Amino acid sequence: MDKKIILSGIKPTGIPTLGNYIGALRNWRLMQEDDKYCYYMVADLHALTVRNDPAELRQQTRSMAALLIACGIDPNRSPLFIQSHVHQHAELSWILGCVTYMGELNRMTQFKDKSAKHADNINAGLYTYPVLMASDILIYGADLVPVGDDQKQHVELARNIAIRFNNAFGETFVVPEPVMPKFGARIMGLQDPEHKMSKTDTNPNGYISMLDEPAVITKKFKKAITDCEPTIAYAEGRYGCNNLLTIYCACTGKTMDEAVKEFEGFGYGKLKTAVADAVIAELEPIQAVYRQYMDDSEELDRIIARGAQQASERAQITLDKAYKAVGIR
Numbered sequence: 001m002d003k004k005i006i007l008s009g010i011k012p013t014g015i016p017t018l019g020n021y022i023g024a025l026r027n028w029r030l031m032q033e034d035d036k037y038c039y040y041m042v043a044d045l046h047a048l049t050v051r052n053d054p055a056e057l058r059q060q061t062r063s064m065a066a067l068l069i070a071c072g073i074d075p076n077r078s079p080l081f082i083q084s085h086v087h088q089h090a091e092l093s094w095i096l097g098c099v100t101y102m103g104e105l106n107r108m109t110q111f112k113d114k115s116a117k118h119a120d121n122i123n124a125g126l127y128t129y130p131v132l133m134a135s136d137i138l139i140y141g142a143d144l145v146p147v148g149d150d151q152k153q154h155v156e157l158a159r160n161i162a163i164r165f166n167n168a169f170g171e172t173f174v175v176p177e178p179v180m181p182k183f184g185a186r187i188m189g190l191q192d193p194e195h196k197m198s199k200t201d202t203n204p205n206g207y208i209s210m211l212d213e214p215a216v217i218t219k220k221f222k223k224a225i226t227d228c229e230p231t232i233a234y235a236e237g238r239y240g241c242n243n244l245l246t247i248y249c250a251c252t253g254k255t256m257d258e259a260v261k262e263f264e265g266f267g268y269g270k271l272k273t274a275v276a277d278a279v280i281a282e283l284e285p286i287q288a289v290y291r292q293y294m295d296d297s298e299e300l301d302r303i304i305a306r307g308a309q310q311a312s313e314r315a316q317i318t319l320d321k322a323y324k325a326v327g328i329r
């Protein structure tokens, strides 16, 4: 039986949040099954779309790789690599950009959101980011792309680009599908529960960083914005409460009904403490493994170099195919 190919990535724009973890990283761990072959990438080229500090980017890229291993990605099973170490992504991106319409890129909601957030730096890279992301996906022949809710639109664009290219130049790319988690596809900010939790939020109380100390996690949940309703319930418009319950379910494995029942008759104090404890229990073991890898830089370098080589071999096959299809080479 042919294995399903999986590709997913994360930008090293900061320490990943609980949103990144629930929406993406922990599912990456679970996807490493016998009938799948997974490629996991630290998307450093994507990180350049906002102004960056070079030393910080270098450090965060390594730190992200160590965190992915700590989250359970097994580099002996799934190539783990840094995007810029596989030059073929950027090359294929040019070819794909030539079959992508500006009208499609204009519709990308993340471009609109990020343009509003970085009004002084609306650069062409931010605009064409989804084309590079399509290249990341198509170059490995990925069947499935696990993402949080915010990236679904980009995977749909990658599908459209693949179909258009195949129709114009012959069967070249596998048409990928997004895979969204059942729980937590969009974890919301703790200070602004109507918007997603983001690692570049300027207010650190708005997100739980995966490396936050237990006391900090507890403090941030205590400060989380909720509402004035006297009961705990999962209901329309109760953004803060819904978010806390979703995080609780994601970290404990309980269903929403079970969680709501558990907090019947209690107020937010109990819910917030329980959510904080569940998150701490989930993150503490990951933090311990992360520290081991950050202390052993040779081992981390070895893993990253091997991942790049494995990814590059696969990427070159698709790139050659695409060049040939369009009449170059």
Ligand code: AQP
Pocket (backbone or CB within 6 Å): 009, 010, 011, 012, 013, 017, 019, 020, 021, 022, 023, 024, 025, 043, 146, 147, 148, 149, 150, 151, 184, 185, 186, 187, 188, 196, 197, 198, 199, 200, 201
């Ligand atoms: N709040 C979220 N809830 C669920 N999933 C999320 N993801 C991101 N935020 C949430 C998923 O995490 C994966 C990696 O995301 P990314 O770092 O590549 O970029 P992003 O989606 O733009 O995440 P951030 O944290 O908001 O980064 P910045 O602040 O740099 O833009 C993706 O699968 C994403 O869906």
